[in-house]
Amino acid sequence: MATSPRVIVVGGGLAGLAAVIKIAEKGGNVDLFSVVPVKRSHSVCAQGGINAAKNLKGEGDTTWQHFDDTVYGGDFLANQPPIKDMCEAAPGIIDLLDRMGVPFNRTPEGLLDFRRFGGTLYHRTAFAGATTGQQLLYALDEQVRRYESEGKVKKYEHWEFLSAVLDSNKVCRGICAMDLRSMEVRTFPADAVIMATGGIGAIFGRSTNSVVCTGSAQSALYQQGCYYANGEFIQVHPTCIPGEDKLRLMSESARGEGGRVWVPKTPGDKRDAKSIPTSERWYFLEEWYPKYGNLVPRDVATRAIHKVVYEHNLGIDGKPMVYLDVTHIDRKTLDRKLEGILEIYEKFVGDDPRDTPMKIFPGMHYTMGGLWVDFTQATNIPGIYAAGECEYQYHGANRLGANSLVSCIFGGFVAGPTAVNYARNLKAAPGNGYFDAERKRQEENNATLMKSDGTENPFRLWRELGDLMTKNCTVIRYNKNLQETDAELCKLLERFQHINLSDRSQWANTSVVFARQLYNMLQLARVITQGAKMRDESRGAHYKPEFPERDDKNWLKTTKATFAPDADEPKFEFEPVDISLIPPRPRRYDAVK
Amino acid sequence: MANSKTVVFKIKRQPTPDAKPHWEEFELPWHSGMNVISSLMEIAANPVTRDGKATTPITYDSNCLEEVCGSCAMLINGRARMACSALVDKLEQPIRLEPFSKFPVVRDLAVDRSVLFEDLKAVKAWVPIDGSYDLGPGPRISMQEQEAAYPLSRCISCCCCMEVCPQFNQDTGFVGAAAISQVRLFNNHPTGAALKRERLAALMEEGGIQECGYAQNCVEICPKDIPLTRSIAEVGGQVMKQAIGDLFRK
Numbered sequence: 001m002a003t004s005p006r007v008i009v010v011g012g013g014l015a016g017l018a019a020v021i022k023i024a025e026k027g028g029n030v031d032l033f034s035v036v037p038v039k040r041s042h043s044v045c046a047q048g049g050i051n052a053a054k055n056l057k058g059e060g061d062t063t064w065q066h067f068d069d070t071v072y073g074g075d076f077l078a079n080q081p082p083i084k085d086m087c088e089a090a091p092g093i094i095d096l097l098d099r100m101g102v103p104f105n106r107t108p109e110g111l112l113d114f115r116r117f118g119g120t121l122y123h124r125t126a127f128a129g130a131t132t133g134q135q136l137l138y139a140l141d142e143q144v145r146r147y148e149s150e151g152k153v154k155k156y157e158h159w160e161f162l163s164a165v166l167d168s169n170k171v172c173r174g175i176c177a178m179d180l181r182s183m184e185v186r187t188f189p190a191d192a193v194i195m196a197t198g199g200i201g202a203i204f205g206r207s208t209n210s211v212v213c214t215g216s217a218q219s220a221l222y223q224q225g226c227y228y229a230n231g232e233f234i235q236v237h238p239t240c241i242p243g244e245d246k247l248r249l250m251s252e253s254a255r256g257e258g259g260r261v262w263v264p265k266t267p268g269d270k271r272d273a274k275s276i277p278t279s280e281r282w283y284f285l286e287e288w289y290p291k292y293g294n295l296v297p298r299d300v301a302t303r304a305i306h307k308v309v310y311e312h313n314l315g316i317d318g319k320p321m322v323y324l325d326v327t328h329i330d331r332k333t334l335d336r337k338l339e340g341i342l343e344i345y346e347k348f349v350g351d352d353p354r355d356t357p358m359k360i361f362p363g364m365h366y367t368m369g370g371l372w373v374d375f376t377q378a379t380n381i382p383g384i385y386a387a388g389e390c391e392y393q394y395h396g397a398n399r400l401g402a403n404s405l406v407s408c409i410f411g412g413f414v415a416g417p418t419a420v421n422y423a424r425n426l427k428a429a430p431g432n433g434y435f436d437a438e439r440k441r442q443e444e445n446n447a448t449l450m451k452s453d454g455t456e457n458p459f460r461l462w463r464e465l466g467d468l469m470t471k472n473c474t475v476i477r478y479n480k481n482l483q484e485t486d487a488e489l490c491k492l493l494e495r496f497q498h499i500n501l502s503d504r505s506q507w508a509n510t511s512v513v514f515a516r517q518l519y520n521m522l523q524l525a526r527v528i529t530q531g532a533k534m535r536d537e538s539r540g541a542h543y544k545p546e547f548p549e550r551d552d553k554n555w556l557k558t559t560k561a562t563f564a565p566d567a568d569e570p571k572f573e574f575e576p577v578d579i580s581l582i583p584p585r586p587r588r589y590d591a592v593k
Numbered sequence: 594m595a596n597s598k599t600v601v602f603k604i605k606r607q608p609t610p611d612a613k614p615h616w617e618e619f620e621l622p623w624h625s626g627m628n629v630i631s632s633l634m635e636i637a638a639n640p641v642t643r644d645g646k647a648t649t650p651i652t653y654d655s656n657c658l659e660e661v662c663g664s665c666a667m668l669i670n671g672r673a674r675m676a677c678s679a680l681v682d683k684l685e686q687p688i689r690l691e692p693f694s695k696f697p698v699v700r701d702l703a704v705d706r707s708v709l710f711e712d713l714k715a716v717k718a719w720v721p722i723d724g725s726y727d728l729g730p731g732p733r734i735s736m737q738e739q740e741a742a743y744p745l746s747r748c749i750s751c752c753c754c755m756e757v758c759p760q761f762n763q764d765t766g767f768v769g770a771a772a773i774s775q776v777r778l779f780n781n782h783p784t785g786a787a788l789k790r791e792r793l794a795a796l797m798e799e800g801g802i803q804e805c806g807y808a809q810n811c812v813e814i815c816p817k818d819i820p821l822t823r824s825i826a827e828v829g830g831q832v833m834k835q836a837i838g839d840l841f842r843k
Contacts, residue, residue: 021725036654037710039750040662098731101720101782103743110733129743134661138746142719149714157707181699210656244624245631245677246658336740340747344659347678348628413725459638459650502640503649507609508700510652511637 004029005423007416008175008190010161010217012038014133014405015388016196017140018412019419024147026420031188032144033156033177035212039141042198042210043408046133047341048117048253049125050097050405052090056111061122063087068582070403073119073297074368074396075540075550075587077230077558079578082375082393086410093409094126100139103128105337115337116256119297119400119589130253130340136405156188160513161217162445164193164224164384165438167429172383176438178446181508185442187435191423194415195221195379195386196408200367203521203528204474205466207364208240208249218371218390219520222527226379227372228561228570229392231524232531235399235541236474238301239324240363241349247363248348250324251341252401254358255294257333259326261285261305262357263314273316273323273357284308289589296589299398299541302362306475309361316359325357364474366404368395368541369528372560377415383426385419387411392558397540449515454498458515461499465492465518465525473529477544482533486526493522527561527570534572535559552584598623601643601687602632604651607698614698618643618687629676629690630655630665651690653702660816663749666756667692667702673753675816676702693756706752712772716795720785732783745778745824747817754811754821766800770811773802774824780831793828793835802832 005028009016012034020030032038055061066087071080098104098112104126105113114123128135147153158180165174165187174189197217201209222228239254239261240247255261262281269276285304286293296304305322309315316322326334326342331354334342345353370392377385377393387408394407468488472481496519503511537551538544556577561570600621607614620643621627621635630653637650655665658677665676668691670684681688696704734742748771755761755769776792779785796802805825812821 025725036656036662036664037707037750039710040656040664042657042662044661044749045657045659092727095727095730096722096725099720099722099728099784101731101779101785103734103739103746106734106736106739108736110735112730128746131661131747134749135743135746139720142713143722143725145710145714146717146719146721149717210662211658212656243631243658244626245628245634248659340661347660348680350680457638459634463638502647505608505649508652508703511650514637 005191005420006031006189007419007423008033008188008193009196010175010193011041011196011198011388011390013041013043013196013198013388014137014140014408015412016194017137017144018409019194019196019387019416020144020147020153021140022413022416023420024152026417028420028423030153031156031190032153033159033161033175035158035160035180037157038144038155039138041137042213043137044134045208045210045249046405047130047249047251048256049115049127049132049402050094050136051117051124051400051402052094052126052406053087053122053124054091054094054112054114054126056114057123059122061124063090065122066090066124069120070394070400071396071582072587073400074398076396076556076579076584077233077539077577078394078396079375080581081578084581086394086407089410089413090406093406097136097139100143102135102139105129115253116295117401118252118255118295118301121292125253125256125402127253127337130251130338133405161197161220162442162516163220163438164381165435166224166381167431167434169430170225170381171429172381173429174435176442178442178513180513183446183506183509183512185439185446187439189435191426192383192385192419194419195371195384195390196388196412197390199389200524201364202517203465203525204364204469205463206243206245206247208237208247214517214521215524216517216520219524221371221379221381221384222561223523223563224381225562226381226384228369228524228527229372230369230531230559231527231561232535232559233368233397233541234364234474234528235298235366235368236302236362237365238298238305238362239360240365241345241358242321242361242363243348248344249365250345250358250360252298254324254326254338254341257326257337258329259294259324261294261301261322261324263308263316263322267313268318270317274327282314292589297398297400298365299543300589302475303543305362321359321361323357324360326353327355327357362475364470366399368392368397368399376418377411378418383422385415387415397542445516446512449499449501449512450504452499452501454500456495456499457502458499458511458518461492461495462518462521465521469525469528473532475543477532477542479533479544479546482529486529486533489522489526489529496522523563530570531559531561531572550587556584600627600632600681603687603689604701605691606651606701607692608700610698617648627681629669629679629681629688630658632681633676651702652700661749663751666751666753668694673756673814675751678816693752695756695761696752706750709750709752709755709769709771712768713775716772716776716792717788718772718775718779720779720782721787722784734783742778742781744819745774748774748819749817751816753814753816757810757814759808759810760804760806765804767804768796768800768802770821770825773828774819774821777824777828780828789831790835793832796828796832797836802829805829
């Protein structure tokens with residue numbers, strides 16, 4: 001239809017900005033929505049690096065090997081063709097980022113340096129110190145700022161996505177959003193919409209995710225008819241710093257550079273870590289997984305730490321913690337390659353990890369599941385696309401470290417041009433009354449919340465939600481607990497009807513915004529919980545002691561949840577996985593694959 | 594035995610940009626590992642002042658909580674810093690929280706810092722690449738060059754350096770250290786150098802680098818230890834050289 005299509009991108013992390021760049025380059029106009037200034041998006045938290053089989057270390061690495069590691073790491077749950085495309089595009093993406101000025105670490109010859117990461121035996125991870133996500137996001141942010149100054153991109157920062165605007169044929173015609181300062185609710189027409197709204201960590205209360213990672217936007221779309229796929233696959237990162245307000249990530253790159261995980265062999269050993277001789281330390285990952293050692297995939301390392309702490313009762317000082325030790329690596333190397341993360345430990349814990357082994361424990365980190373998309377990043381609602389962590393496509397049952405940054409950028413690079421092509425061929429909408437209708441619906445939602453005078457505080461309900469989900473829907477899952485969790489979620493949804501906002505002002509009211517997010521979190525939590533309940537097998541990050549094996553006969557399939565508005569709950573269907581390129585084989589990191 | 598130790602906060606509240614600010618006090622039970630953000634979260638879950646009056650949750654900016662997104666900058670006991678890394682045990686009580694004083698207040702502790710993003714546009718803080726398609730690797734860069742660029746590229750746009758700069762005010766319109774340091778970063782990049790002339794020209798305009806009074810507050814306050822004064826000196830030299838060159842070209 002339009003010669004210069006208008007595309008809305010929601011979310012300004014790596015995936016969103018990658019899409020924006022491609023759209024602007026193709027001559028489209030972009031309205032970019034973000035709850036925070038895009039430079040402050042959660043992508044900045046990614047630390048260790050970005051994978052691409054550049055084979056610059058003479059190891060014979062190939063894009064096929066990267067593809068195989070990713071499929072195998074994901075326990076064969078992901079559709080294979082898009083992963084193959086991503087792995088083939090990855091070296092070119094690294095080159096592009098390099099040209100944009102990302103200060104990647106270098107070799108003495110001035111080439112890109114690469115380090116090892118979990119789930120592979122190759123040096124495949126390019127990195128900029130230990131703040132790679134920050135550096136990548138800044139590079140894309142700078143390119144988008146350039147397009148902004150040329151008038152091709154208009155930013156709506158401090159705006160929250162509320163819903164899609166759908167016409168009478170259920171085709172997306174724009175979005176409804178709220179200004180987080182003036183609280184104005186407005187609709188914005190667009191020929192296509194790309195969602196790049198990131199993770200859902202807030203559903204688990206404390207996680208490694210940023211405050212904005214609530215999954216609210218994905219949940220709103222799920223409630224409007226989008227499929228949500230593989231929601232039950234939640235990655236728990238083995239090495240986090242437990243904290244009051246969040247679990248701070250201690251990157252896998254610490255192990256990639258030689259960091260070792262251990263516990264004292266004697267339960268309740270009170271000695272200072274450094275005074276415990278090597279012979280009295282148990283390097284359990286190295287013992288159990290001699291080939292991959294400390295660099296087994298995250299789900300494997302997380303379960304091993306749980307086992308050591310809860311079954312062997314060997315947590316440090318009897319507490320749920322193990323050592324992550326980099327003190328044997330020389331200070332100069334540590335500062336050159338890991339400074340960013342060591343600084344986080346130093347600032348937030350108070351010990352210098354160059355001298356003292358770090359105390360860490362697993363924490364909720366990433367959702368492999370997300371909005372269902374096809375190989376062109378299109379959701380099932382015409383006109384809505386998705387890229388980045390908010391969609392489900394690239395990581396199967398478990399994501400390999402340093403694959404998230406590449407999947408975000410690749411997903412954005414696919415979604416941008418597809419959305420532009422779709423927009424160019426879009427037929428005119430039947431009428432436009434649905435814009436007003438959607439705005440009114442959302443304004444009424446706000447008004448109801450403002451008037452609600454029950455007794456429940458939304459922030460306290462949220463803590464209950466987080467505790468419940470962390471306890472029952474992370475590392476180890478039992479059907480009985482999952483059943484009870486879903487019942488508890490129903491109770492929380494009921495209690496949500498009786499909340500009381502302690503703030504009823506019409507300016508920068510964070511309570512009303514949070515309450516809306518909380519409702520969406522609760523709805524999505526049910527998708528995660530019920531999906532986990534149904535899947536009677538263990539695969540990747542999803543582990544049920546009652547069903548400890550992977551069951552390809554019954555469960556080599558994608559979970560797809562749709563919202564049933566009348567029943568106010570998810571309905572499930574399943575879809576076969578495209579395994580056309582690599583036949584499934586058992587996933588065993590204790591042996592050579 | 595219940596721990597009766599508490600933490601007292603004095604927080605400057607301002608419901609709207611035009612309203613008169615006032616102070617509220619909060620008393621929270623102490624526990625180990627508290628920081629300013631976790632305390633603000635606790636207040637949101639129980640918004641009651643120290644004298645038992647119901648109030649509203651505090652509005653503030655925050656996101657990553659690991660001092661890498663730059664959101665949660667505020668004045669804590671009078672000092673410009675990030676709230677997430679402000680550990681309660683290391684702060685003198687009562688802990689005073691105020692919004693930045695040199696940026697328009699949105700509400701409570703949240704301020705509008707969009708001026709920095711506008712400045713980054715004005716100085717063209719980007720590498721002008723030909724396009725996002727695959728054009729092969731970028732220029733070779735030595736380890737030394739990377740090690741010089743990386744610290745500059747860790748600027749989180751928190752605006753602490755601007756808040757503490759005596760020259761950063763309405764009268765001078767001074768651009769501040771953060772944007773100048775970005776000019777150094779991009780001028781030193783082999784491809785970024787293509788826009789060096791335009792960047793330096795932007796810094797010669799009103800509110801440009803000449804407004805710096807060398808107070809050095811910026812470099813002392815920067816949470817990321819960016820060598821800001823060195824950036825200002827180096828870019829100042831580049832500006833001078835270009836200005837003299839321009840004089841002779843006329």
